[in-house]
Amino acid sequence: xxxxxxxxxxxxxxxxxGRHDGGERYRVAGGGLSxxxxxxxxxxxxxxxxxxxxAELLAVHAGDGRCALAALGLxxxxxxxxxxxxxxxxxxxxxxxxAILSRRELDVRRAQAAVLWPPGTAAGHAxxxxxxxxxxxxxxxxxxxxxxEEIGQQATELQLVVRRAHPPSAHQPQESVxxxxxxxxxxxxxxxxxxxxxxxxxxxxxxxxxxxxxTDFVAFDLAAxxxxxxxxxxxxxxxxxxxxxxxxxxxxxRFYDRNMRPMLEVVRDTAGRHDSFSLACTARYYESQGxxxxxxxxxxxxxxxxHFGVPARPGWPAINFFFNTSIDARQQITIDEPWSRPGDxxxxxxxxxxxxxxxxxxxxxxxxxxxxxxxxxxxxxSSKERISVSMAIRSTPDAPAVxxxxxxxxxxxxxxxHHFTQYRGWWLxxxxxxxxxxxxxxxxxxxxxxxxxxxxRKFDIIGPDAEALLQYxxxxxxxxxxxxxxxxxxxxxxxxGILDDGTxxxxxxxxxxxxxxxxxxxxWLREQAEKLGMKVWVKSASAQIHNxxxxxxxxxxxxxxxxxxxxxxxxxxxxxxxxxLVGRIGxxxxxxxxxxxxxxxxxLGYEIWCHxxxxxxxxxxxxxxxxxxxxxxxxxxALDMLRVEAGLAFSGHEFSDEIDPFEAxxxxxxxxxxxxxxxxxxxxxxxxxxHPQRKLVGxxxxxxxxxxxxxxxxxxxxxxxxxTSATRSxxxxxxxxxxxxxxxxxxxxxxxxxGKLDGQQKRIDATVVAPIFYDPEKSRxxx
Numbered sequence: 001x002x003x004x005x006x007x008x009x010x011x012x013x014x015x016x017x018g019r020h021d022g023g024e025r026y027r028v029a030g031g032g033l034s035x036x037x038x039x040x041x042x043x044x045x046x047x048x049x050x051x052x053x054x055a056e057l058l059a060v061h062a063g064d065g066r067c068a069l070a071a072l073g074l075x076x077x078x079x080x081x082x083x084x085x086x087x088x089x090x091x092x093x094x095x096x097x098x099a100i101l102s103r104r105e106l107d108v109r110r111a112q113a114a115v116l117w118p119p120g121t122a123a124g125h126a127x128x129x130x131x132x133x134x135x136x137x138x139x140x141x142x143x144x145x146x147x148x149e150e151i152g153q154q155a156t157e158l159q160l161v162v163r164r165a166h167p168p169s170a171h172q173p174q175e176s177v178x179x180x181x182x183x184x185x186x187x188x189x190x191x192x193x194x195x196x197x198x199x200x201x202x203x204x205x206x207x208x209x210x211x212x213x214x215t216d217f218v219a220f221d222l223a224a225x226x227x228x229x230x231x232x233x234x235x236x237x238x239x240x241x242x243x244x245x246x247x248x249x250x251x252x253x254r255f256y257d258r259n260m261r262p263m264l265e266v267v268r269d270t271a272g273r274h275d276s277f278s279l280a281c282t283a284r285y286y287e288s289q290g291x292x293x294x295x296x297x298x299x300x301x302x303x304x305x306x307h308f309g310v311p312a313r314p315g316w317p318a319i320n321f322f323f324n325t326s327i328d329a330r331q332q333i334t335i336d337e338p339w340s341r342p343g344d345x346x347x348x349x350x351x352x353x354x355x356x357x358x359x360x361x362x363x364x365x366x367x368x369x370x371x372x373x374x375x376x377x378x379x380x381x382s383s384k385e386r387i388s389v390s391m392a393i394r395s396t397p398d399a400p401a402v403x404x405x406x407x408x409x410x411x412x413x414x415x416x417x418h419h420f421t422q423y424r425g426w427w428l429x430x431x432x433x434x435x436x437x438x439x440x441x442x443x444x445x446x447x448x449x450x451x452x453x454x455x456x457r458k459f460d461i462i463g464p465d466a467e468a469l470l471q472y473x474x475x476x477x478x479x480x481x482x483x484x485x486x487x488x489x490x491x492x493x494x495x496x497g498i499l500d501d502g503t504x505x506x507x508x509x510x511x512x513x514x515x516x517x518x519x520x521x522x523x524w525l526r527e528q529a530e531k532l533g534m535k536v537w538v539k540s541a542s543a544q545i546h547n548x549x550x551x552x553x554x555x556x557x558x559x560x561x562x563x564x565x566x567x568x569x570x571x572x573x574x575x576x577x578x579x580x581l582v583g584r585i586g587x588x589x590x591x592x593x594x595x596x597x598x599x600x601x602x603x604l605g606y607e608i609w610c611h612x613x614x615x616x617x618x619x620x621x622x623x624x625x626x627x628x629x630x631x632x633x634x635x636x637x638a639l640d641m642l643r644v645e646a647g648l649a650f651s652g653h654e655f656s657d658e659i660d661p662f663e664a665x666x667x668x669x670x671x672x673x674x675x676x677x678x679x680x681x682x683x684x685x686x687x688x689x690x691h692p693q694r695k696l697v698g699x700x701x702x703x704x705x706x707x708x709x710x711x712x713x714x715x716x717x718x719x720x721x722x723x724t725s726a727t728r729s730x731x732x733x734x735x736x737x738x739x740x741x742x743x744x745x746x747x748x749x750x751x752x753x754x755g756k757l758d759g760q761q762k763r764i765d766a767t768v769v770a771p772i773f774y775d776p777e778k779s780r781x782x783x
Contacts, residue, residue, distance in 0.1 A: 239252075502515050
């Protein structure tokens, strides 16, 4: 008999690395600075993630603000002026730093900084130092405003890793900087609850101190309570008014009472996964699990509300912040460890005077609190504060959270609409007031439209091995790409699934720009370069290059009026399809831009790439020139109709990491027969292309009932496909869809059925057609 050793759980948990190894990770944005405090013996590592990024460090004694570079083994450098200049700027980020300095009574205006390394650093280069005494440290990633054609010159982020000589306990509160001056600030220990009053317009910030800790939240209308009316958050009304299934991971934007009046607005969320309105944990739950007498949130909430005359309940419907639930295939509620990291928070704004209760959940018998209940912190802020609405995204599970950003064009688009959607970490308009999706659609098809697409990710790939890296990582034959040319390509995993798609611009023999949708694309490129030992840098440029699309049959006439190009560049009028130029808007001394003849609408069109500092002026110039031509603003709702009609693929719809380019309808960008160099996914794509299982087709629906993304497609009883995108085509008057269909039924003219309800009880006939419903010959976009 074989004697087995004990089985040990060792899950991969990259998001918890900072919590387990004693290391704290901080982000220094390109062109920005961050501050950390070190005690004697603490080690600080500064990492140049992407390479070629300068770094400055300023250190002062924690007690009196005197220069403390010597405590880190550094010397002052007269060239290091970026930190001093930055601290003098009145920004929201600097407000937080000023708050830290104020609490420490420190004045750093006369302190000198050090330069951490010479120019030319490789990706991953690091500088490590150990503090010989307590110090406050500022680290900056210096940068200057650039222009779109300055490949690789943009400032990129640094990473700070702090390893403490005496790591704090997971139970010890992690200090976080308030968002403003708090009205109230208190801790709630595990197994307890606290009631508090919040006035209309005031903010409530609920923080997970140590990470992976749930907190239940209930609220009552204060004025109603004073009249004996128990008017609290209503889960059914909230779910119904938000048009959402229950329960769903995440948060509703607003929470309502039974009278359908809003009580709370969600302003910020850095965790991204919560449970709205499951019951707070109850005595009965613990009793059923064999733990009678266990502390529970429902009883704690009842006790906290007793002072206000609210009758006790055995179970309280609550917003369960940081609680990780899901619905499995059997429609059962399941739970797992929370996603929240130390310092994650939710920020709410009261819509009227409220009595609120927050708990720190005592659950230690299942994964709900990571098996280890810890503290919750609550702060409230004045209604006079103005805190931006945002959510957090992370490019990888262990990356620092980045709040939703506004593009350089936001000052112009926000005047035209209040309808914004959060798209990949950016606020972009969904539709415009006074226009609407249909009007915007026809404006683009018949005249011209302007749209903010700054959420696209941009990466500059530079160095002698830049072409070789891209030839290996993209499906296109990059060696055939000429300077001034653009090419559309897929980026695949080794198994053939699509990591991302995008366009590649070639600025010179060793200078490229990859424009795509995923932050991870840059990480992937750097990883491949490191594996191959290539001399190449992959530099993030998304923060320094924002862009608009100008699309429609009048787009050329509009831009011809305002675009100047030097003699070495093509004119706007002569710019060919999938080519770009480097020029200026407004003449020889005008605003520097790149303009590519590309788009996502199926119409003649261009994209304008500029520095965010110039974005408002670029918008104004295009808007002014376009008004006589009937230029309209274009939002995401109209763009979706345009791109579906044109048969253009969208991530998460037509393709994913399970779908190869042939199944996604973009097999034209995989030249297996002519590209002689090896590339990632080649062998898998050869196998998949030889034995295709599914194909992207178009469907024209009978009648006026629409299809939707995710609808099943049937041939007889069997499901043979799935709808990837659908819309009502304004120009054809038909409901159309893109569909990934079994190749046995993909012949044009085949009749299939789109399943509604359960897919069997209701069907809509649809005819298979080519997956391009508008201008299949692309005569308009080529015109």
